[in-house]
Amino acid sequence: MRSRLIFLCIIAMVISIAGCVKSPTVFPATGKPQLLTPVLNQVCTTGTVVSDSVTTIPFSWKAVADADSYEFAVENLLNDSVITKITTKTALSIDLLPNTPYAWWVISRSLKTPITTSSDVWKFYSSGSGTLTYAPFPAEIDAPLFGEVVNQSMITLVWKGISVDNNIKSYDVYFGTSNTPPLLKKGETYNEIPDVSVKANTTYYWHVITYDAYGDYTDSGLYQFSVTSF
Structure with missing residues (x-):
C-alpha cells in the first residue's frame, strides 16, 4: 500500500512539473521589403x-x-x-x-x-557624366557557392553574367588549388563549364572575368569550396 502511494505521488509530481514547462515562443518573421x-x-x-x-x-x-x-x-x-x-x-x-x-x-x-x-x-x-557604355556587372557565382562542401569527383562550374548594355562577349575562368588559380578556360561563351575534375580532401579557388564587346571587363572576386571524401 505504501509503495503504491509513493508511486502515485511520483506520478503527480511529474504531471505537476510537466505542467510548469512552457512551450517555446514562436516569433513571426517580418514582411519582405519590395x-x-x-x-x-x-x-x-x-x-x-x-x-x-x-x-x-x-x-x-x-x-x-x-x-x-x-x-x-x-x-x-x-x-x-x-x-x-x-x-x-x-x-x-x-x-x-x-x-x-x-x-x-x-x-x-x-x-x-x-x-x-x-x-x-x-x-x-550609378549614373555619371559622359558615359555611353558600361562595363558588365561582376559575374554572379551560382555553383559551387562560396564555402560549399561537395562530395563528388566531377563538378560543374556555373555563373551568371549581366550587362546593362546586353553586350557580354565572353568569360575567362580561373580555377585551381591556389588562391591565385590558373586559367582554366579562356573566351568561354557559355555560363558554365561541366565535367571539371576535383580531388577529395582538397580546397579549390575560382573566379570569373566577364568581357563585353568594347573590351571592358569585371572580376567576380575569388570564391572557394571544399571537396570531402567521395
Missing part, C-alpha cells in the same frame, strides 16, 4: 551628378506593414565596400561613386519579433 528604385540591372538615371567623384542616388522601397524600421545596405561591387543605414522611412539618398556597379538590399525589422526579413538583392549602375 525594392522600387534603382531598378534591377539598369543604369540609375535619376541620380544627381554632384562632381566627377560623387553621384547622389535616391533609393526607395515599399513599406512593410509590420516593420518599425529598416536596415538599408548598398555594396560597391568593385571593391566590396558596404554602406549601411538604419531608417524608419522607405526612401533615402546616398552619395556614391559615379559609373560604378552596385548592389543594394533592405532588411525589415520589428520591435515585436527578433526575426528579420531581407529583400531580394538588386544590382544597378
